[in-house]
Amino acid sequence: VSRDDIERVYRERYVGFRNALVTVTGSSDAARDAVQEAFARALRNADQFRGEAPLEAWIFRIALRTALEARQANSEVPLHDALDPTLPEPDRDPQLAAALRELSPRRRLIVFLRYFADLSYSEIAAACEISEGTVAASLAQAKSALLEALERNEVTT
Amino acid sequence: MMDAGDRLLAERFAALADPLDDSDWLDVRRRAGDRRGRTWLVVAIAAALAALVVGSAFAYYADVIDFFGAEKAPRETVEFFESFATGVHSDFDPGGIPGETRRFEVTGLNGEQRTVFVAPTKTGGHCHFWERFSGGCVRAGMPLEFSYGRGLVTGSVNARDGASVELRYPDGSVVEPPITWISPPIERGFFFHMSTEQQAPTAIVVLDDDGEVVTEQQLAVGP
Numbered sequence: 001v002s003r004d005d006i007e008r009v010y011r012e013r014y015v016g017f018r019n020a021l022v023t024v025t026g027s028s029d030a031a032r033d034a035v036q037e038a039f040a041r042a043l044r045n046a047d048q049f050r051g052e053a054p055l056e057a058w059i060f061r062i063a064l065r066t067a068l069e070a071r072q073a074n075s076e077v078p079l080h081d082a083l084d085p086t087l088p089e090p091d092r093d094p095q096l097a098a099a100l101r102e103l104s105p106r107r108r109l110i111v112f113l114r115y116f117a118d119l120s121y122s123e124i125a126a127a128c129e130i131s132e133g134t135v136a137a138s139l140a141q142a143k144s145a146l147l148e149a150l151e152r153n154e155v156t157t
Numbered sequence: 158m159m160d161a162g163d164r165l166l167a168e169r170f171a172a173l174a175d176p177l178d179d180s181d182w183l184d185v186r187r188r189a190g191d192r193r194g195r196t197w198l199v200v201a202i203a204a205a206l207a208a209l210v211v212g213s214a215f216a217y218y219a220d221v222i223d224f225f226g227a228e229k230a231p232r233e234t235v236e237f238f239e240s241f242a243t244g245v246h247s248d249f250d251p252g253g254i255p256g257e258t259r260r261f262e263v264t265g266l267n268g269e270q271r272t273v274f275v276a277p278t279k280t281g282g283h284c285h286f287w288e289r290f291s292g293g294c295v296r297a298g299m300p301l302e303f304s305y306g307r308g309l310v311t312g313s314v315n316a317r318d319g320a321s322v323e324l325r326y327p328d329g330s331v332v333e334p335p336i337t338w339i340s341p342p343i344e345r346g347f348f349f350h351m352s353t354e355q356q357a358p359t360a361i362v363v364l365d366d367d368g369e370v371v372t373e374q375q376l377a378v379g380p
Contacts, residue, residue, distance in 0.1 A: 007317075010180065010182055011182070015175075015176070018175070019174045019175055022175070028175060036181070036184055036185055039185040039189075040185050040186075040189040043185065044189050044190065088173070092172075092173055093173055096169050096170075115166065115167060115170035115171075115174075116174055143162055143163065143166060147165070147166070
């Protein structure tokens, strides 16, 4: 993969990656730093990209690991076990924040990757190391659960 | 196909997403430790030496300078930039935005500094004026532009292509002047170097991250 390819992904995906990572880091500055560092690592290790997954997903995985390293100072923790992504600034939409809390951490991550990072199903699958079918099923169930929770909360408030 | 539920969720998440684009590709490249990273070290050392001499702090040169955060140019400089478009056919108007002219201090190899005023153009290029020397406008993406006179070379390189600059001399010696990088919308690095009158450089070479030649310009300097 060339430096131009990585730069293209950076210019197209920077904002989405940062917004998705805020859910992991809890801070916009930390998320920005993780994205910057991840793309720098991608540049340094471009020869390790095998093309088995979309480049966007490969870089996002680096970004996720970078964010977790910064948060936990432990790169050996399996990604899914270490993740507990949450909506930044939950007060801005408390009902959505509450609905998201009812989802498992992995489903929350998939939702954030879809809606904040704007990743496709195949990119999410590669980023989370799961099948595309699992992404589709997880998103369908997550959306259904979110809409149900939002409706429930809006009825009770 | 997006259904009503999808749309509702997409709208709620979009309302929470931070639209600010604070991306900085130059910072990524610097973190990646490319040749520019080593340039920062050279600049830092030069700045440290200069600080010992004049007691000033040059540490900020270790970073890309934010264009819009830089000091605005004085009125007379803005008017000078405005004159670039005065009386010229629209085809030759460089499209500069004089009201956005900023002032930058560029550090040389020995810690000396020169002032360059820089303004973006409407088409992604820039106009510049090196104080008490020369000026002009450059289209977007031009790998190298430079001026030479009385032993002084001033110039700039496109940050997307170049990582360092070499001045090559007839005796085989090479000088790598420090580069002061300026953020978008300029996205270029500015440099200068004063040679002795006895020995002028014969070529200016721009190198990329891997040390490969991006472009090489010969200087037609008389004896």
